[in-house]
Amino acid sequence: MGIVHGEEMVLNIGPQHPSTHGVLRLHVRTDGEIISHIEPVIGYLHRCFEKHCENLSYEQVIPFTDRCDYIASMNNNFGYVVAMEELLGIQVPERVEYIRVIMAELNRIASHLVALGTYGLDVGAFTPFLYMFRDRERILDLFELTCGARLLYNYMWVGGLSHDLPVGFVEATYRFLDDFEPNLNEYHELLMYNKIFIERTADVGILPPDVAISYGVTGPNLRGSGVSWDLRKDEPYSIYDRLDFEIPVGTGQMGTVGDCWDRYWVRAQEMAESVKILRQALKDLPAEGDVHEALPRKVRPPKGSIYKRTESPRGDLAYYIISDGKPVPFRLKMRSPAFTALSVLSEIASGWMISDVIAILGSLDIVLGEIDR
Amino acid sequence: MTVDGLIRWLSGLSGTGEQAWMLLLAALITGIPLFLVLATNAIVAVYVERKVSAFMQDRVGPMGQGAGLHAGKWGLLQTVADALKLLLKEDIIPSAADKKLFIAAPFIIFLAPFLAFSAVPFNQTLEMVDLNIGIFYILAMGSFGVIGLILAGWASDNKWSLYGAMRSAAQIVSYEIPAGLSIISVIMLTGTLSMQGIIEAQTGTRWGFLPNWMVFNNPFSLLAFVVYFISSVAEVNRTPFDIPEAESELVAGFHTEYSGMRWALFFLSEYANMLIVTAVAAIVFLGGWTSPIPGWFSTAGWGLFWFLFKVGFLILVMMWFRWTFPRLRVDQLMNVCWKVLLPLAMLNIFGVGLWALVVG
Numbered sequence: 001m002g003i004v005h006g007e008e009m010v011l012n013i014g015p016q017h018p019s020t021h022g023v024l025r026l027h028v029r030t031d032g033e034i035i036s037h038i039e040p041v042i043g044y045l046h047r048c049f050e051k052h053c054e055n056l057s058y059e060q061v062i063p064f065t066d067r068c069d070y071i072a073s074m075n076n077n078f079g080y081v082v083a084m085e086e087l088l089g090i091q092v093p094e095r096v097e098y099i100r101v102i103m104a105e106l107n108r109i110a111s112h113l114v115a116l117g118t119y120g121l122d123v124g125a126f127t128p129f130l131y132m133f134r135d136r137e138r139i140l141d142l143f144e145l146t147c148g149a150r151l152l153y154n155y156m157w158v159g160g161l162s163h164d165l166p167v168g169f170v171e172a173t174y175r176f177l178d179d180f181e182p183n184l185n186e187y188h189e190l191l192m193y194n195k196i197f198i199e200r201t202a203d204v205g206i207l208p209p210d211v212a213i214s215y216g217v218t219g220p221n222l223r224g225s226g227v228s229w230d231l232r233k234d235e236p237y238s239i240y241d242r243l244d245f246e247i248p249v250g251t252g253q254m255g256t257v258g259d260c261w262d263r264y265w266v267r268a269q270e271m272a273e274s275v276k277i278l279r280q281a282l283k284d285l286p287a288e289g290d291v292h293e294a295l296p297r298k299v300r301p302p303k304g305s306i307y308k309r310t311e312s313p314r315g316d317l318a319y320y321i322i323s324d325g326k327p328v329p330f331r332l333k334m335r336s337p338a339f340t341a342l343s344v345l346s347e348i349a350s351g352w353m354i355s356d357v358i359a360i361l362g363s364l365d366i367v368l369g370e371i372d373r
Numbered sequence: 374m375t376v377d378g379l380i381r382w383l384s385g386l387s388g389t390g391e392q393a394w395m396l397l398l399a400a401l402i403t404g405i406p407l408f409l410v411l412a413t414n415a416i417v418a419v420y421v422e423r424k425v426s427a428f429m430q431d432r433v434g435p436m437g438q439g440a441g442l443h444a445g446k447w448g449l450l451q452t453v454a455d456a457l458k459l460l461l462k463e464d465i466i467p468s469a470a471d472k473k474l475f476i477a478a479p480f481i482i483f484l485a486p487f488l489a490f491s492a493v494p495f496n497q498t499l500e501m502v503d504l505n506i507g508i509f510y511i512l513a514m515g516s517f518g519v520i521g522l523i524l525a526g527w528a529s530d531n532k533w534s535l536y537g538a539m540r541s542a543a544q545i546v547s548y549e550i551p552a553g554l555s556i557i558s559v560i561m562l563t564g565t566l567s568m569q570g571i572i573e574a575q576t577g578t579r580w581g582f583l584p585n586w587m588v589f590n591n592p593f594s595l596l597a598f599v600v601y602f603i604s605s606v607a608e609v610n611r612t613p614f615d616i617p618e619a620e621s622e623l624v625a626g627f628h629t630e631y632s633g634m635r636w637a638l639f640f641l642s643e644y645a646n647m648l649i650v651t652a653v654a655a656i657v658f659l660g661g662w663t664s665p666i667p668g669w670f671s672t673a674g675w676g677l678f679w680f681l682f683k684v685g686f687l688i689l690v691m692m693w694f695r696w697t698f699p700r701l702r703v704d705q706l707m708n709v710c711w712k713v714l715l716p717l718a719m720l721n722i723f724g725v726g727l728w729a730l731v732v733g
Binding site: 009011017018019033120123124125126127130131134190191194196197199200353354355356358 | 426429430431432532536612613615616622623624695696697698699700701702703704705
């Protein structure tokens with residue numbers, strides 16, 4: 001008799017939906033609960049970031065980068081200033097480099113906490129989300145202490161930082177890390193090793209390494225597929241070559257390599273690695289140094305272009321900047337890791353159920369601010 | 374205080390024998406307090422749920438902040454304020470909805486636990502009717518609510534509602550089977566379907582110190598309790614089995630299009646259903662109004678206390694589940710029911726039969 005196919009129904013998941021992580025619309029064709037075709041529709045949050053940049057001076061671009069990946073603004077700042085400094089040929093002081101790494105890694109933890117917490121919400125667990133936000137709150141407090149802003153920092157400037165670290169920051173960060181490490185294990189027991197959670201995520205949404213590479217998926221999503229690729233290790237920028245940390249890769253512990261559980265696990269391990277990096281950076285942080293020392297009077301790069309990529313919590317975040325010698329960029333292009341991660345969704349989510357699609361989408365950890373820009 | 378007793382009392386007063394109006398009056402006298410119990414239950418349960426979830430999540434939950442329009446001490450008035458807000462909200466019926474069915478659905482859903490509750494004994498005497506098929510009646514009324522869910526999902530003319538309705542229909546109908554079968558294994562021991570009869574079979578002691586409850590009767594009846602409790606969590610659509618209204622997938626499931634008081638009726642019936650399934654668990658497996666210390670605290674007043682205590686405890690366990698576990702997927706849910714719970718329930722019937730033959 002074969003499989004009976006009923007009439008297919010078109011379902012729009014989003015743009016207003018609790019689990020699309022922003023204003024994303026998933027155009028889905030369903031046969032009962034099974035999804036036969038899925039197509040992400042983007043553009044609801046498009047703010048002409050790249051076009052705006054062509055009318056802004058190089059310093060003025062930085063607040064705009066904040067608003068792209070608003071979950072990890074520090075990392076966006078970081079990528080841009082690293083690219084600009086290479087274009088200008090500026091050497092920043094040691095202390096600035098260390099503070100930047102500290103901020104970037106703190107923001108990586110905060111970003112992964114949001115990713116894992118909301119992933120818990122996606123699969124129906126409410127409590128881990130609030131626990132993780134409790135810890136994220138303390139990171140945001142640290143940022144607020146430093147630069148006065150909680151989400152959109154405009155902290156890293158071309159050639160330096162907007163503010164030096166405030167008094168008591170290092171101690172407060174140590175206190176946070178001491179509390180955070182045991183908490184991390186508690187969250188893993190609560191969610192990651194929960195039998196129902198494993199049932200929901202293991203063997204679901206498998207992203208094979210070759211597909212991941214051919215789609216240009218990067219970051220924890222790629223590492224979840226078992227490919228060890230991290231720009232902090234493989235193409236070190238700033239002071240990452242001096243720090244000692246591991247690159248966790250998915251091994252298919254609970255199912256197949258590259259399933260949702262592996263992606264979750266990679267993010268969880270990365271938080272522990274970030275804690276390791278933070279401890280080293282805080283220990284080696286030079287006591288002296290003026291964070292405004294290397295700030296150029298006028299940011300006006302010579303004619304030329306640069307393509308510089310850095311490792312944001314979501315993967316390869318790259319800026320392509322073309323300068324024609326004027327005070328504004330001729331062209332600025334941002335390579336968004338979340339965009340490539342979303343593009344692989346229709347490849348790996350077809351044939352699964354509606355609940356699985358929500359779980360797969362959550363495991364890719366997309367931020368619409370960065371996809372639409 | 375049963376309907377029968379009231380009718381006898383009324384006919385004694387009037388001296389004209391039993392008449393139809395007496396039945397109506399007696400039903401009203403007993404029915405209105407029952408309705409109030411269910412309504413207060415929802416208000417209290419919502420408050421408790423909020424506070425329990427808050428304490429589990431390192432929060433404080435609803436709190437009052439001094440004089441003025443605030444939620445009272447410890448936020449005690451929060452759910453009252455919520456209920457008032459829901460009453461005052463605009464009544465929206467989507468233009469594409471099937472109007473009659475849309476209006477009827479919440480009432481049908483609420484009617485089911487209300488009807489079921491008329492056969493629940495609160496203590497030795499407090500009960501609307503003691504039917505000789507009490508437990509059977511309650512189970513039947515419990516599954517009656519599914520019709521309302523399907524109506525709500527269908528009449529809303531919303532794809533999410535339809536998904537929610539289909540999921541809940543499949544889920545509730547499936548989970549009734551292991552729940553019913555595990556109750557059968559107890560009925561085999563008590564030999565009666567009457568609620569009071571089942572409780573009376575559980576009075577006395579076991580091995581000198583334990584109360585003679587069904588959970589302690591034999592290993593199979595303990596297993597039956599576990600099977601029943603898991604099935605009942607699924608029957609009332611709570612996490613980890615809350616897939617019909619899975620908020621991260623289906624927005625709100627079958628009640629997506631409902632708002633205001635109609636939506637409140639869904640909420641009311643959810644908590645009323647919780648009360649029903651836990652009341653059945655307390656009566657059938659935990660001895661209903663009997664005291665946990667045999668021979669002590671066994672007056673009618675204590676009976677009411679013990680019954681409410683057991684029900685409250687089981688509801689608390691359900692809340693504990695909800696705020697701890699992730700949600701299962703729809704096919705995994707069916708697997709748990711048909712491949713795990715149903716064979717276990719069957720085994721229980723066999724085991725209890727063997728136990729009754731060999732030991733008891």
